[in-house]
Amino acid sequence: MTQILVTGGTGRVGRPVVARLRDGGRDFRVLSHTRQGTIDGVEYVKADLVTGEGASEAVSGAGGARVIIHCAAVPNFRKDQAVTANLISVARELDPKPHLVKVSVVGAERVPVASKVDRAMFGYFESMRITERAIQASGLPWTILRATQFFELLVIIGRALGKLPVVPVWSGIRFQPVDTGEVADRLIELALGPPAGIVPDFGGPVAYPMAELLRGYMRAAGKRRPLVPVRLPGKAARAVRAGANLPAADATLGRRSWEEFLAEHKP
Ligand SMILES: NC(=O)c1ccc[n+]([C@@H]2O[C@H](COP(=O)([O-])OP(=O)(O)OC[C@H]3O[C@@H](n4cnc5c(N)ncnc54)[C@H](OP(=O)(O)O)[C@@H]3O)[C@@H](O)[C@H]2O)c1
Numbered sequence: 001m002t003q004i005l006v007t008g009g010t011g012r013v014g015r016p017v018v019a020r021l022r023d024g025g026r027d028f029r030v031l032s033h034t035r036q037g038t039i040d041g042v043e044y045v046k047a048d049l050v051t052g053e054g055a056s057e058a059v060s061g062a063g064g065a066r067v068i069i070h071c072a073a074v075p076n077f078r079k080d081q082a083v084t085a086n087l088i089s090v091a092r093e094l095d096p097k098p099h100l101v102k103v104s105v106v107g108a109e110r111v112p113v114a115s116k117v118d119r120a121m122f123g124y125f126e127s128m129r130i131t132e133r134a135i136q137a138s139g140l141p142w143t144i145l146r147a148t149q150f151f152e153l154l155v156i157i158g159r160a161l162g163k164l165p166v167v168p169v170w171s172g173i174r175f176q177p178v179d180t181g182e183v184a185d186r187l188i189e190l191a192l193g194p195p196a197g198i199v200p201d202f203g204g205p206v207a208y209p210m211a212e213l214l215r216g217y218m219r220a221a222g223k224r225r226p227l228v229p230v231r232l233p234g235k236a237a238r239a240v241r242a243g244a245n246l247p248a249a250d251a252t253l254g255r256r257s258w259e260e261f262l263a264e265h266k267p
Pocket of ligand 1: 007008009010011012013014031032033034035047048049050051071072073074103104105106128147148149150151153
């Protein structure tokens, strides 16, 4: 059996990855900076990927990981880049070198970040681009799956904006959000296969204007708020208005819609 190590297994996409591996009887462990020991039938090994503490032991333990499904992330971009750099550095010590499967974001190579304004709004894409390039240059066998925004992220945005009396909406910008369970299925499929480089984008079934997504959220949350369109300045925003954050024509699309998600998860 393949020994799989999952990082970020308690996060939005990591949770369904872990649930599926457990329910499928796979041989796997989870690297966590907050958990240690067996919880709900899952073995957690404690390591901090920002500092690197415990990472070598986590990756080499139990005979060494053959595949790493990398879902760990931190909000600070520099620290997030360190997370992947530290993981690469310890994974390279293993023989054979493990297959690193990383979930990235659709648009990582298509959203230009050329100014402070771009970076303030869309620096996340630049950071993911840096991380992707570190993986490509790592010498490890690798696969990168670029996914669109997770439904749960849109709920977080809706909840934050719903606290305001008037909700600003980025005009001309669309999102094609996706179900984390479907992303998890695809990540596992890729992890069980050979290293594949950058695979086709993965997105939800429908692209919606941001206003429509927020209206759906507000309706489901029982809130009424006026939406005010705001046109974002900068090159990155222009690229996103042109669809740089949407899945490319050859993308693999999930089936679950935003409406179905909202109906099942009353926000
Ligand atoms: N959210 C989206 O809409 C979206 C869309 C496309 C791609 N992505 C990408 O998908 C990946 C996962 O995103 P997500 O939203 O699922 O993340 P998330 O919910 O924020 O979870 C990240 C996990 O990282 C782990 N972590 C945090 N600090 C750590 C540290 N110092 N050392 C080791 N692990 C640490 C945490 O697990 P422990 O507490 O157990 O350590 C946490 O559960 C990210 O790379 C993100 O860029 C996200």
